Amino acid sequence: MPLNKLYTKKQRDIIKASREKDWFMMINHGAVRAGKTVLDNDLFLFELKRAKKNAEEDGVMTPMYILGSTSAGTLQTNIIREIEDKYAQDIKFDRYGNFTFWGVYVVTTFTGSIAGLKSIRGMTAYGAYINEATLANKEVFDEIVKRCSGLGARIILDTNPDHPNHWLKVDYIDKADGEKIVANHFTIFDNDFLNKRYVDNLIAVTPSGVFTERGIYGRWTSGEGAVYTDFDEKKHYITKEQLPTNLTYFCGVDWGYEHWGSIVVMGEAPDGKVYLVEEHAAQHEEIDYWVNVARGITERYGQRIPFYADSARPEHVARFARERFKTHNAKKSVLSGIEEVAKLFKMGSLFILEENVTKFKDEIYQYVWNKKTGEPVKENDDVLDAVRYAVYTHKHGKPTIKLFKHGL
Template sequence: MTAVVDGPLLSPKQEFAIADSTARLNCFHGAIRSGKTVASLIRWVAYIANAPRGGSLVIVGKTADTISRNIFDVLMDPAIMGPISRRIIYTRGAPTANIMGRRVEIISSNDARSENRLRGMTCAGAYVDEATLIERPFWDMLLSRLSVKGAQLFCTTNPDAPNHWFKKDFLDRSHELDLKHWHFTLDDNPFLDPAYVKALKAEFTGLWYKRFIEGLWVMAEGAIYDMWDPDIHVVTSLPPMEKWLGLGIDYGTTNPFNALLAGVSVPDRMGQRRIYFAAEWRWDARAQRRQLTDGEYSKALSAWLAKIPDTYGPGTYGVKPQWTVVDPSAASFITQLYRDGWSPVPADNSVNDGIRTVANLISADQLRVHASCKGWLDEVGSYAWDDRKADKGEDSPIKLDDHALDAGRYLLHTTQAAWLPLMERLPA
């Protein structure tokens, strides 16, 4: 691709992303001040210069102010765009702009009328600023309007929660979709003042650092398990288990049903035992388009446990956990388990006490999670305190995407008396 600007040099990451952004959907995401916005806008201008005819070109942002600040302040800056900036004609707050001789529609997605503007459009191209701030119905409508042959969309975003719909349904499925994306870190921008970079890195720690400096999709603000570190706490193989502690169950009919198996390992070389979430069974009735009965859940759990490899040696299968701890609201399911020969225990659902129990285990590196426990791992980084309730003096988590987390909390908090004495380190 030939250069479209006569401005500052581009970083290797910017050059690669600009040249490689040939898919229907193209996303530039990552850290603040990493160069992703400049790269995406250079690519957008290049696209407009050769965009297909017969359809509208659209710029979308959360508000008119953010569109003006994040997009047009850059496009109209000669220091960034060079002489091309003179071919950008826009008045702050106007519904249209002229870029490279083409009319471009400006739409702020927080306006209830904005989706109506999309409904009648046939689009030849779109640019979306801060894609994670766009409501999902609006995003889906925009994609449906990109019907002109050769139409492309370009977007930017900072990382959000790891279970955000944009990441789960689009970035994580790029291999299934006509979608390319590029992850930018602060270090991908070599043109920043080194003193500024050093100061910025020093100002952020923990999850904030991972999100704003490294550009990772982690929950930062209000994270409940902010001590969680996948590099430390996620494992791909299990040690032998001294005991299979139990099965924690969060019951769901329309919401997902989650069962989480935990074991206590034999002492390691330092004399330390740990609890491992070793396996997970999940049934999402909405995704499967079929609800299961209590009897079907019970039968499915028995079949699942029978197929789990025991960790005592190759060729041994079948796990019989000591405890079966069940969502206390699932009275009918608890009754069904009794009928089927289980010995279920209603969970202690003291939410904050249970959260502290799990947090203490994570902080002490006494809880690790097998990589196959996808539900728990998807949810842990997004588990956050409810800001609205915090304003009222209440400590309460946001009740969203927490089914596997609830299953684990039920099990660990209810069975403390069984595992707590085992966590003391043995003499070396």
């Protein structure tokens, strides 16, 4: 099959350049769906053959190679499954979670935490491939670089962009010289296999500001101003009369004392639209207060309504469980959760029952980005954190129970 049927022009150019230069590190970074991982998976296979040849010159018959991913799940979905499906291979892992491919012993390590050091300390690697590199623990990343001391070892990285002060950008991408460190930047438009309709739809549903800059254009940028830039009170506030009745209800819980605590009741309609139905926010209240709030919610919406709670106060989560509230630890990924909420605002699919919220009205405009860290400022976020916990966990965590009665 012709190469232009297998690879985009950007991918073909990078593959060609990868064979012409003796680089040490190649960083493919940029937009989502731009073709980075597909390219790097194939570069990984090319590098295994190269590692085998270099090791034989070193007198090593079974060289080791490092394959890093943030978790077992991302390793399987981003790399292993893709390679097996594309090349009809059946990768067999040994009892250590590693595998041999084309005569190279591939050592897997999970870079998302310091525990990833255990599997690679002391080894000599003939190369490495690190998926989602910005999510890697820096100590693990640095150790991988040190381990790549075999003859001709090279390191492949791919990642979506983060804030401009991230160590990967400052220490590596900004120092790329095109020789030892090669950095290739991708935008969504580099993937000419994507049809225009898909690209237009992706742009339409991607939240404005930092998410568009990073996800579409692949830029390393910090957010400026309000986090939820697509919120429009004329579009997103509704009245009680506009609230559908056939909603699936669920709650988000953000514990607090000096900071405000908050419980929100959310509802999802069959068409996927989500509604903030009730806000409960208070300062300097003990757990008994929140138990009473939750009890009132279960009286209105039923005992099976789930509470997705901040795990930072496990004793409070345990108290809710003892009270027989259907309580789960919330999925707390900050940027992913914010993106989920922001996407709903962008798509006109998140609505606020205006008469039932107070603190939300202040926070929605005062919840802003920290330019230095790329994270939101930890102020004016109590109700919005509860909303994030509820929405993100409902979408990506445990299933909720459908209830067809609202207690308003």
